[in-house]
Amino acid sequence: MVKVDARVCKTKLRIRHELVTMLQHQNINNISITKLCDQAQINRSTFYTHYNSTIEVLEKMESEVLQKSKEYLRQQRQTFDVRDHQKMWVMYLKLLNFYKANPDMTRALFVYPINKKFKTDLFNFSDQYNTYTDSYYQQAYTIAGGLEMIELWVKHDFDLSPERLCKLMVEMGPSLTITVPLIIALMSGQE
Structure with missing residues (x-):
C-alpha cells in the first residue's frame, strides 16, 4: 500500500x-x-x-466523485429493490450526505462540469433501464427533475438538509424511484 x-x-x-x-x-x-x-x-x-492545467484539476475532481459514487452504488446494488422505499430512502440519503460532505467535488460534478456526460448518459440509459414507467418521456422528465433538484441544492450551498431534500424528492413524485436505479445501473456498468 x-x-x-x-x-x-x-x-x-x-x-x-x-x-x-x-x-x-x-x-x-x-x-x-x-x-x-x-x-x-x-x-x-x-x-x-x-x-x-486548471481543466485537469476539474476533470480529476469529476472523476473522483464519480468513482466514489460508483463504489458506493455497486455495494448497494446487491440489496437494491425499487419496491422497498425504506432501503431506497436510506441509500439515497447516504448519497446526498456524501455529496454534502464533499462539496468541492460535488460542485465540480453538478455545477461546473467540463462536459454534460453524466446527465447525458443517464438520459440515454433510461430507455434501457426503465424501472417505473413505460413512458420514455415521463421517465426522462422525472430524471431531469431529480437531477435539477440536486444541482439547485448544490448551487444554493446545500441550504436544505439531505433529509429535507430527500423528502421533497419523494413528495414530487417518482423521481426517487426512477433516478436511483438508473444511477446505480449506469455507474455499475449494468446494461
Whole structure:
C-alpha cells in the first residue's frame, strides 16, 4: 500500500477548493494557473507537480466523485429493490450526505462540469433501464427533475438538509424511484 503524504493531500485540497471558489465568479477558461496559485498560496512549480492545467484539476475532481459514487452504488446494488422505499430512502440519503460532505467535488460534478456526460448518459440509459414507467418521456422528465433538484441544492450551498431534500424528492413524485436505479445501473456498468 502506498503511503500518502499529508502535505500533498493538503496542497491538492487547497488547489481544488480555490478553483471551485474561483469558478463561482469566472469561467474555467479564464482562470489562469498564476491566479489559481496566488489564491491557493502555492508556487507554480508546486501546482505543476500535481496538475498540468486548471481543466485537469476539474476533470480529476469529476472523476473522483464519480468513482466514489460508483463504489458506493455497486455495494448497494446487491440489496437494491425499487419496491422497498425504506432501503431506497436510506441509500439515497447516504448519497446526498456524501455529496454534502464533499462539496468541492460535488460542485465540480453538478455545477461546473467540463462536459454534460453524466446527465447525458443517464438520459440515454433510461430507455434501457426503465424501472417505473413505460413512458420514455415521463421517465426522462422525472430524471431531469431529480437531477435539477440536486444541482439547485448544490448551487444554493446545500441550504436544505439531505433529509429535507430527500423528502421533497419523494413528495414530487417518482423521481426517487426512477433516478436511483438508473444511477446505480449506469455507474455499475449494468446494461
